[in-house]
Amino acid sequence: MSGINTNHTIYLKVLTPLHIGGAQEKHLQDGVDFLVLNDQTWRLNWEKVYQNFDVDKIAAAIISKKLGQLLKNEINLVGDKMDEVYGTTGEVKTFIRDGLGKAYIPGSSIKGAMKNWLYSAYDTNPRGTKNLFGSFDTDLFRFIKPSDCYMNEEVLMYPTKTFNLHKNGKNWEGGWKHSFWPQGNRPSTDKDFNSKGFVTDYECFEIGDLGSFSLSINSELPDDFKRKLFDNEIQKLEQKVLKTYKDYDKKKLQNQIETINNGKESLTRFYNEIPLNGLFNNINSQVQKHIERELEFFNKYKEAEGTQEIIDSFESLKQTIIGLDGNQCILRLSAGSGFHGMTGDYQFADHINTGFWYNGKIKYKSRKIAFTSNAMFPMGFVLISNNPFSMAQN
Numbered sequence: 001m002s003g004i005n006t007n008h009t010i011y012l013k014v015l016t017p018l019h020i021g022g023a024q025e026k027h028l029q030d031g032v033d034f035l036v037l038n039d040q041t042w043r044l045n046w047e048k049v050y051q052n053f054d055v056d057k058i059a060a061a062i063i064s065k066k067l068g069q070l071l072k073n074e075i076n077l078v079g080d081k082m083d084e085v086y087g088t089t090g091e092v093k094t095f096i097r098d099g100l101g102k103a104y105i106p107g108s109s110i111k112g113a114m115k116n117w118l119y120s121a122y123d124t125n126p127r128g129t130k131n132l133f134g135s136f137d138t139d140l141f142r143f144i145k146p147s148d149c150y151m152n153e154e155v156l157m158y159p160t161k162t163f164n165l166h167k168n169g170k171n172w173e174g175g176w177k178h179s180f181w182p183q184g185n186r187p188s189t190d191k192d193f194n195s196k197g198f199v200t201d202y203e204c205f206e207i208g209d210l211g212s213f214s215l216s217i218n219s220e221l222p223d224d225f226k227r228k229l230f231d232n233e234i235q236k237l238e239q240k241v242l243k244t245y246k247d248y249d250k251k252k253l254q255n256q257i258e259t260i261n262n263g264k265e266s267l268t269r270f271y272n273e274i275p276l277n278g279l280f281n282n283i284n285s286q287v288q289k290h291i292e293r294e295l296e297f298f299n300k301y302k303e304a305e306g307t308q309e310i311i312d313s314f315e316s317l318k319q320t321i322i323g324l325d326g327n328q329c330i331l332r333l334s335a336g337s338g339f340h341g342m343t344g345d346y347q348f349a350d351h352i353n354t355g356f357w358y359n360g361k362i363k364y365k366s367r368k369i370a371f372t373s374n375a376m377f378p379m380g381f382v383l384i385s386n387n388p389f390s391m392a393q394n
Contacts, residue, residue: 008215008276011388012105012149015317015381017158017204017370019335020109022096029091034082035068035075042079044071049078083157093335095155095203098148103203105149107213113333114283115141116344121282140267143218143225144279151211155203160336160379162198163310163367164189165301172362174301193305195371202335204370207377210389217275230264276386277326284329288321290345294378297351309376310369317381327386336368336379 028034034043049058052074061070071078095103162177166189175189178197205211234257241253295314298307321330332341340351348354355363370377 005216005218006275008217008386010146010213010215011385012151012211012213013383013385013389014151014205014207014209015320015330015383016313016377017202017206017336017379018105018209018333018382019093019158019202019204019379020096020105020333021093021335028094031062031065031067034092035071035079037068037072037075041082042075043082044079052078091200092157093200093202095205102150103155103205104151105205105211105213107146107148109333110146110149110213110331111141111144113331114144114146114279116342117283117286117331118279118344120286120344120346145216147214149211149213151205151209153205153209156206157201158204158206158370158372159195159199160202160368160370161193161195161200163304163369165362165364166190172301174298174304174307176304176306177366191304202370202379204379215276217279226264226267229267230260234260280324280329280384280386281326283331284321284324286345287330287332288318290332290340291318291321293340293345293348293351300352306371306376310378313375313377317378320383329384331382331384332380333382334380336370338367339365341380 028043030036034041036042049071053070057070058067061067096106097103164175164177165172166175167173173191175191176193176197177189178194179188237253237257237260241250241257244250244253291314295311295318298311298314302308302311317330324330340348351365354365357363368379370379
């Protein structure tokens with residue numbers, strides 16, 4: 001393999017609440033992992049619970065859903081204070097942690113986000129780069145390696161709510177999800193925002209939190225990678241073309257050759273650019289399109305309460321990304337980034353015309369929105385930079 005690894009120190013700043021989840025079984029369940037007593041949330045230490053209470057009494061309290069009543073007088077001994085819990089779904093989504101219990105952003109999450117947005121940037125032909133980000137043997141990201149990112153601050157709790165579309169007569173409108181199913185006379189989704197209905201808490205790094213990680217990029221196109229991915233396959237197909245007599249079969253083989261050549265051109269283009277700047281510029285171009293599509297979506301369905309605050313957040317992100325050079329880029333990753341963000345957002349030309357199901361329902365994707373008392377935020381946006389952030393930027 002040719003090429004030398006170039007190592008960069010990359011600085012990261014959180015732009016909107018960022019959550020990266022761990023294993024499902026590590027999420028906190030109301031009444032089992034935490035209790036709300038006297039307007040204070042307590043995370044239970046079960047080792048201490050069993051040290052201070054009879055096993056049979058604990059079992060009976062859990063079955064009868066009276067654990068809080070049993071523990072309330074000794075909660076200082078068996079529980080640790082948590083951030084306030086706002087949610088009503090009975091679950092707190094915990095941040096992924098290392099073996100020492102510290103929350104961090106895994107390098108695999110950064111890598112996956114980069115890969116998704118870069119796929120979109122290089123996919124000028126719908127099939128042109130499918131092998132460029134394919135199996136382990138033929139994946140460009142074998143040569144782009146971010147490390148884990150540790151942050152300067154601890155995670156805080158953010159309540160989140162789901163933004164959906166719903167039918168109002170014959171028209172589709174934006175709205176907020178309040179329950180799994182309609183309750184009483186209230187539909188499960190309507191335009192009114194309610195901070196108490198169907199709210200889930202997420203542990204998040206908050207806006208402005210800073211961290212850093214290392215990014216290793218192979219400085220030039222590895223020769224054996226190029227041969228394995230492109231040249232050998234093209235030679236095999238060209239031999240098949242020579243042995244094929246039917247025009248239809250020849251055309252199919254030639255189309256396959258064209259697809260592989262598109263991928264080869266894309267990879268060559270990546271290495272003809274300055275790799276780090278090319279990586280950042282291509283990611284920015286796609287994330288900017290994504291932000292503009294989200295703005296178009298929320299402007300179309302802005303009759304729902306609080307939508308203007310979401311639009312304001314996206315407008316702020318748009319202005320930030322317009323002012324960036326090749327030394328910085330915005331990524332969107334992990335929980336709350338939605339279908340479009342997680343897939344690199346190349347499937348649709350916009351976020352409104354996404355087709356219909358057989359029953360006439362729009363194939364829209366719901367959005368998870370974090371909120372505070374006076375603002376609403378799309379989740380998962382971070383700014384990464386080849387240079388430390390200035391005091392003014394902080």
